[in-house]
Amino acid sequence: MGFFTSSIGRKIVMSLTGLFLITFLIVHLGVNLLTLVSAELFNEASHFMATNPLIQAMQYVLALGFVLHISQGIILQIRNKQARPQNYAMNKPATNSSWSSRSMILTGLLILLFLILHLKDYFWVMKFGEMPAGQTDYDLVTGLFQNKLYTLIYVASFILLGFHLDHGFQSAFQSAGVNHRKYTPMIRKIGRVYSLLMALGFSLIALYFSFAN
Amino acid sequence: MSKLNARIPEGPIDKKWTNHKNNIRLVNPANKRLIDVIVVGTGLAGGSAAASLAEMGYNVKAFCFQDSPRRAHSIAAQGGINAAKNYQNDGDSVYRLFYDTVKGGDYRSREANVYRLAEVSANIIDQCVAQGVPFAREYGGLLDNRSFGGVQVSRTFYAKGQTGQQLLLGAYSAMSRQIGLGRIKMYNRHEMLELVVVNGKARGIIARDLVTGEIERHSAHAVVIASGGYGNVFFLSTNAMGSNATASWKVHKKGALFANPCFTQIHPTCIPVSGDHQSKLTLMSESLRNDGRIWVPAKKEDAEAIRAGKLKPTQIPEEDRDYYLERRYPAFGNLVPRDVASRAAKERCDAGYGVNATGEAVYLDFASAIERYGREKANVEGIQNPSLEKIKELGKKVVEAKYGNLFQMYEKIVDQNPYETPMMIYPAVHYTMGGVWVDYNLMTTIPGCYAIGEANFSDHGANRLGASALMQGLADGYFVLPYTIGDYLADDIRTGAIPTDLPEFDEAEKAVVEQLQKFIANKGSKPVDYFHKKLGKIMWNEVGMARNESGLKKAIQEIRELRDEFHKEVMVPGELNGFNQELEKAWRVADFLELGELMALDALSRTESCGGHFREESQTEEGEAVRNDAEFTFVSAWEFTGDPGKAILHKEELVYENIELKTRSYK
Amino acid sequence: MKLTLKIWRQAGPGKAGKMETYPIDGISPDMSFLEMLDVLNNKLVTEGQEPVAFDHDCREGICGACSLYINGEAHGPDRGVTTCQLHMRKFKDGDTIYIEPWRAKAFPVIKDLVVDRGAFDRIMAAGGFVSVNTSGNTLDANSIPIPKDDADKAFDAATCIGCGACVASCKNSSAMLFVSAKVSQLALLPQGRVEAQRRVLNMVEQMDKEGFGNCTNTGACEVECPKGISLENIARMNREYIKAGLLSES
Numbered sequence A: 001m002g003f004f005t006s007s008i009g010r011k012i013v014m015s016l017t018g019l020f021l022i023t024f025l026i027v028h029l030g031v032n033l034l035t036l037v038s039a040e041l042f043n044e045a046s047h048f049m050a051t052n053p054l055i056q057a058m059q060y061v062l063a064l065g066f067v068l069h070i071s072q073g074i075i076l077q078i079r080n081k082q083a084r085p086q087n088y089a090m091n092k093p094a095t096n097s098s099w100s101s102r103s104m105i106l107t108g109l110l111i112l113l114f115l116i117l118h119l120k121d122y123f124w125v126m127k128f129g130e131m132p133a134g135q136t137d138y139d140l141v142t143g144l145f146q147n148k149l150y151t152l153i154y155v156a157s158f159i160l161l162g163f164h165l166d167h168g169f170q171s172a173f174q175s176a177g178v179n180h181r182k183y184t185p186m187i188r189k190i191g192r193v194y195s196l197l198m199a200l201g202f203s204l205i206a207l208y209f210s211f212a213n
Numbered sequence B: 001m002s003k004l005n006a007r008i009p010e011g012p013i014d015k016k017w018t019n020h021k022n023n024i025r026l027v028n029p030a031n032k033r034l035i036d037v038i039v040v041g042t043g044l045a046g047g048s049a050a051a052s053l054a055e056m057g058y059n060v061k062a063f064c065f066q067d068s069p070r071r072a073h074s075i076a077a078q079g080g081i082n083a084a085k086n087y088q089n090d091g092d093s094v095y096r097l098f099y100d101t102v103k104g105g106d107y108r109s110r111e112a113n114v115y116r117l118a119e120v121s122a123n124i125i126d127q128c129v130a131q132g133v134p135f136a137r138e139y140g141g142l143l144d145n146r147s148f149g150g151v152q153v154s155r156t157f158y159a160k161g162q163t164g165q166q167l168l169l170g171a172y173s174a175m176s177r178q179i180g181l182g183r184i185k186m187y188n189r190h191e192m193l194e195l196v197v198v199n200g201k202a203r204g205i206i207a208r209d210l211v212t213g214e215i216e217r218h219s220a221h222a223v224v225i226a227s228g229g230y231g232n233v234f235f236l237s238t239n240a241m242g243s244n245a246t247a248s249w250k251v252h253k254k255g256a257l258f259a260n261p262c263f264t265q266i267h268p269t270c271i272p273v274s275g276d277h278q279s280k281l282t283l284m285s286e287s288l289r290n291d292g293r294i295w296v297p298a299k300k301e302d303a304e305a306i307r308a309g310k311l312k313p314t315q316i317p318e319e320d321r322d323y324y325l326e327r328r329y330p331a332f333g334n335l336v337p338r339d340v341a342s343r344a345a346k347e348r349c350d351a352g353y354g355v356n357a358t359g360e361a362v363y364l365d366f367a368s369a370i371e372r373y374g375r376e377k378a379n380v381e382g383i384q385n386p387s388l389e390k391i392k393e394l395g396k397k398v399v400e401a402k403y404g405n406l407f408q409m410y411e412k413i414v415d416q417n418p419y420e421t422p423m424m425i426y427p428a429v430h431y432t433m434g435g436v437w438v439d440y441n442l443m444t445t446i447p448g449c450y451a452i453g454e455a456n457f458s459d460h461g462a463n464r465l466g467a468s469a470l471m472q473g474l475a476d477g478y479f480v481l482p483y484t485i486g487d488y489l490a491d492d493i494r495t496g497a498i499p500t501d502l503p504e505f506d507e508a509e510k511a512v513v514e515q516l517q518k519f520i521a522n523k524g525s526k527p528v529d530y531f532h533k534k535l536g537k538i539m540w541n542e543v544g545m546a547r548n549e550s551g552l553k554k555a556i557q558e559i560r561e562l563r564d565e566f567h568k569e570v571m572v573p574g575e576l577n578g579f580n581q582e583l584e585k586a587w588r589v590a591d592f593l594e595l596g597e598l599m600a601l602d603a604l605s606r607t608e609s610c611g612g613h614f615r616e617e618s619q620t621e622e623g624e625a626v627r628n629d630a631e632f633t634f635v636s637a638w639e640f641t642g643d644p645g646k647a648i649l650h651k652e653e654l655v656y657e658n659i660e661l662k663t664r665s666y667k
Numbered sequence C: 001m002k003l004t005l006k007i008w009r010q011a012g013p014g015k016a017g018k019m020e021t022y023p024i025d026g027i028s029p030d031m032s033f034l035e036m037l038d039v040l041n042n043k044l045v046t047e048g049q050e051p052v053a054f055d056h057d058c059r060e061g062i063c064g065a066c067s068l069y070i071n072g073e074a075h076g077p078d079r080g081v082t083t084c085q086l087h088m089r090k091f092k093d094g095d096t097i098y099i100e101p102w103r104a105k106a107f108p109v110i111k112d113l114v115v116d117r118g119a120f121d122r123i124m125a126a127g128g129f130v131s132v133n134t135s136g137n138t139l140d141a142n143s144i145p146i147p148k149d150d151a152d153k154a155f156d157a158a159t160c161i162g163c164g165a166c167v168a169s170c171k172n173s174s175a176m177l178f179v180s181a182k183v184s185q186l187a188l189l190p191q192g193r194v195e196a197q198r199r200v201l202n203m204v205e206q207m208d209k210e211g212f213g214n215c216t217n218t219g220a221c222e223v224e225c226p227k228g229i230s231l232e233n234i235a236r237m238n239r240e241y242i243k244a245g246l247l248s249e250s
C-alpha cells in the first residue's frame, strides 16, 4: 500500500494541507484588516496580490491545498463511517471528547459552502468578472456587507472556522507526530488563541462595515 | 515401580542438566518439519513452549479457550519473577535459589528439577529483555530487583505490579511472530475436551470450537498440556474465571498419574468475600506485608461491635489490638511465609475475632508505616517538630509511591480508603502445587504427553515461594521442554502425519459428544454455578487451610453426592452447535467435581502437615505444623481407575542428596 | 437496588439482533458489574432462558477480555477501570442501564455482547515482536543499559491490555491507540529499534486491512482506555511511520 493512501499517510496530507491553510489564513486576515486602516492601502495590497507572480503561483498551490484537504477529508469521513456499520443505541461521546473534534466534517463542509459563496462573490469577480466602472476591490469587499444576511452568513462561517481550527490546529501537530510533554500544552494554547483571532478578526471586519454606516 | 521412573540423569546435581542435554537425542531441522506438536494452553508455559518449538522448526498447533493467547491467566501475576542473576551482589547463586525453593517447598520437591530451574532462571531474564519486556530499571539504566517473601536476597525482577502481564506479552509476541510465519497454527476460543491415545502414545486431542460448537479432531506426534492450575475447584480463588482442570484431568483419566493433588497454596492477603454474589477473589500483593501490620481486636466484644458496624477499627486503642503474627512469630512477624500467615488468620477468625460483616477478615494496617515514613520524610526535609497531621500527610505520599496502584484497586473494590482506615484481608486459594506427574523430561506417564507450568506437579513441593511460578512456567517452556521433547520425537521422524480417522479418534469424539448432548438434554433445574459454589464451600471448609480426618471423609461423601446431583439436576440452556458459555462451565465443573474428591483423598492419605497442607492431627501444642519426613518424603501420584475415590496411590520417593531436611521455624 | 437493563441480544454472527429489556432486583452496591450480570444470567437459566453471553476471565482488570459498552461509554462511567472493575455503587437505584457490545466493522459480534477481536492478534502477528529466537545465549540482560525514562515510557505503553475500548469509543472505530502502544513500546527500546521501520509499516498496513477507521485525534480513546495509554503514543507512531515511509528504501 502506498504511503499516501495508508491511513496515516492520509492524515499527514490532512495535517500538512491544514497547516498550509492556517498560514494562508494569517496572510488573508492580514490583508483584510487593512480595510480597517484605509481604502488605498487595501487596494494597493489587493493589487499587489493580484499581480505579483509569486503570489499568483501560490494561488495554484493554495487551490491544490484546498482540493487535497477537502478531498482527503471527505474520503476519511466516508471510511470512518464505514468502520462502524452499526451505531450504539446509547452513546455519550460528550463525556470523552470535544464537540469541535467530533464535528470536523460538519464544520469543514459548512466552510466549504461558504468558500464557494466567497469565491463566487469576490475571487471570481475580482479575477475574471467585470468590475463595475469606478469600483475598487475595497468597494466590492465592503459593499457586500451592506447586506445584513450576507454579514450573518459570513460571521457564522468564521465562527465555524474557529471551531474547525480549535481542534484542527493542535490536531495537525499530533498527526505530524509532534507531541511533547512540555510543548504540546503550549501548542494547544496557541491553537486556541489563533482560532479566536481568526474568528474574531474576520468577523470584526464584516461587522464593522455592516454597521459602520 | 515401573510407572514412576523420574529419569533423573546421573552425576552431580550441577552437571545433571548439562550432561542430559549433551546426551539427549536430537531431531534434525529437516525432520522437525515433519513433526506436529499440540500445545494446549498459551500462558507463560504454553506460550513460551509453542514459540520455541515453532522456532526450532516443529509444526505447532496451539490452543486456548480465551479469544486471544494474550489473555491466559498468567497475565494476572503481579509481583515478579525470580532469577539467580546476583546483579545486586548480595551473594545470590544458582545454589541459593535452588536451596530456597526446596526449603520453601517444605522438602517435598524433586532436587534435580529444582536445581535445573535455578540454573536456567538467569537465561529467562536475558531472553525476555531481548524480546523487549520492559522490566523496571534504575537510573543507571540497569535492571532493578526487589526482594520477596522469606528469602535473604534481592533476586526478583519485576515490571511494576504487572510482571506476569509483561512476561506473557513477551511470550505472546514471540508466538505472534511464529503465527505470522505460519509455523504456529493458533486455535483461539477452542477447548480441549479429550486426549487421544493411540497404541499407548498421545497422538491428538478432541477440541470444541467455542464459537461454532463444532467438535474437532487434531492429531500430532506429541501433546503438551500447559493448561494452568486448578484452584477454581474452590469456586472462589484468585484464578481467572475460566481457569480449569479439564485438560489435566482428561489426561489423568487417560492414564497420566496425578501428583500431590491436595497441595494448594492459600495466599494470606486477598480482599475478603463481601457476600454470596462474589464470583472471584482479588489478590493484594504480598509486598504489602513489608509495611502493613496485621491485627484483630484483642477483645471479642470489640470484634462483635465492629461486625455490627458499631465500632470503627481506628477507634480501638493500641492496647486492645492483637498483632497476632508479631505475637506468635516474633522473629519473622508479619513476614512469615504464606501458609503460616494464612493459617494464623483463620485461627483468629475461627475463634471469633474476625472483623468484616462475614467475620472472615483481619486488618492490614498501614497507620504505623505512614507515621514512620512521615517522620523520616520530615527529617529529610528538615521540618522541625512537625505536627501529626503533617507527618501523616508526608507518610501517605511515601506509601502512595510504593503501593499506590494496589491501594487504588482496593478502594475501587471495597469502597474504603486504605490510607485512612486499615485494609481488610483474608486468605484465598491462589495456586496449586499439585498437578500432572512428570518425569525429568516433563513427560507424563503417557508417552508423548507432556505437562508444563502450573499444570504439572512442578518444582514447588508443598508450598511455592513467591515469584517462582513465572520462573517455572518460562523455564519449562523456553528452556526445558524444547530440548527434552526431542528425545521422544526422535523416534517419530518416519511416522508421517497422524491420520484423524483412526478408531481411537472416533471413540474419543463419540464419548465427548455423548457427554455434551447429555448436558443439553438434561432437564435439570439448577444452573452450573449453583453446584460449583456448593463444591467450593465443601472444599474450602474441609480441604482448605486446615484438614482433618473426619472432615475429609465427610468432604468425600458430600462431593460424591453433589456429583450425582449435578448430573441429574444441572440445567444447561442453549445449543450444542454454537457459542454456549453455560455448556463450557458445565463441562469444567463436571471435572472439578471429580478432581475435588481426589484432592480430599490425597489429603486424607497424607497424615503429616507440610507446606500448604495442614493436618490438624499433625501439629505442635502451639498449633505449628509437624512434618513427618520418615513416612512422607515422597510424591503421591494417583492412578485413575474409573472412580476418583478409588484411585491407586503410587509413591515417588524423594531423595535429598544435596540439601539436609530441616524443620521450618519462624519463631 | 432495582434496575432496568437494556441489553443487546444477538443469536450469532451475522444474525440480526436487538435491544431487550430485563428488569432486575436485589442488586447490592458492592457487586461488580459482571456479578450483577451473573445474577441476571442465573435467573435466566433457572427460567429456562438463554443467558446473556459476555467475555470475561480475570475479573481484575488485566486480561482485557471484558468489553461492555455501558450507558454510552466503553467500560462504563468510571474512569481507569475495565468493565469487571466497575462496581454497582456507581449506579443509582431505579437506573436504566444500556449494555452493548463494542461496535466496529473490524470487531464482528459473535453473540450478544461478545465480539471477535482477532484483528488485534493479526496486527500483532504482522510485526508486534522482536525477531529473536529462544536461545540460552542472548546478550546478558544488563549488557545494554536503557535510560530509565525510556524504559518507563515503554512500560507505560506496554500495559495495554488489548481490550479494544479505544476502538469502541472512537467515533471512527480507529485502532490507532492499540497499535501505537505496541509500536511505541518496541520503538523505545534498543532491542526493538532494530526492526522499527519494518514493524510500523507492516502493523499499520494490517491495521488498515482490518477495516478500522482513521484517527481524528478526538482523544476519546485516551479518556476511555482503562490503562491510561497516552495519545503521545499515536504521535510517536505517526513519527515512526513518516520516517519509515519516507526513508525506507523498499
Ligand SMILES: Cc1cc2nc3c(=O)[nH]c(=O)nc-3n(C[C@H](O)[C@H](O)[C@H](O)COP(=O)(O)OP(=O)(O)OC[C@H]3O[C@@H](n4cnc5c(N)ncnc54)[C@H](O)[C@@H]3O)c2cc1C
Residues within 6 Å of the ligand: B040, B041, B042, B043, B044, B045, B046, B047, B063, B064, B065, B066, B069, B071, B072, B073, B074, B075, B076, B077, B078, B079, B080, B081, B163, B164, B190, B191, B192, B193, B226, B227, B228, B229, B238, B239, B240, B243, B244, B246, B247, B283, B430, B431, B452, B453, B454, B455, B466, B467, B468, B469, B470, B471, B473
Ligand atoms: C493473582 C495472581 C498473581 C500471581 N502472581 C505471581 C507472581 O507474582 N509471581 C509468580 O511467579 N507467580 C504468580 N502467580 C502464579 C502464576 O501466575 C501462575 O502459576 C502461572 O502464570 C501459570 O502459568 P501457566 O502457563 O502454567 O498457565 P495459565 O497462564 O493459567 O495458562 C493456561 C492456558 O491454558 C489454556 N487452557 C486451559 N484449559 C484449556 C483447555 N481445556 N483447552 C484449551 N486451552 C486450555 C488457557 O486458555 C490458557 O491459555 C500468580 C497467580 C495469580 C492467580
Ligand code: HEM
Residues within 6 Å of the ligand: A011, A012, A014, A015, A016, A017, A018, A019, A021, A022, A025, A069, A070, A071, A073, A074, A076, A077, A104, A105, A107, A108, A109, A111, A112, A115, A164, A165, A167, A168, A169, A171, A172, A173, A175, A176, C214, C215, C216, C217
Ligand atoms: C481555510 C480553511 C481550512 C483550514 C485552515 C483547515 C484546517 C484544518 C486542520 C489544521 C485540520 C487538522 C488536520 C489534522 O488533524 O491533521 C483540519 C482537519 C479537517 N478538515 Fe479542515 N481546514 C479548512 C477547510 C476545510 C474544508 C473546506 C473541509 C471540507 C471538507 C475540511 C475538512 C476537514 C476535515 C474532515 C478534517 C478532519 C480530518 C480527520 O482528522 O479525520 N477542512 N482542517
Ligand code: SF4
Residues within 6 Å of the ligand: C159, C160, C161, C162, C163, C164, C165, C166, C167, C177, C178, C181, C221, C224, C225, C226, C227, C228, C229
Ligand atoms: S489502548 Fe487502552 S483501550 Fe485500547 S486496547 Fe489498549 S488498554 Fe484497551
Ligand code: FES
Residues within 6 Å of the ligand: C055, C056, C057, C058, C059, C060, C061, C062, C063, C064, C065, C066, C082, C083, C084, C085
Ligand atoms: S475480565 Fe479481565 S480485564 Fe475484565
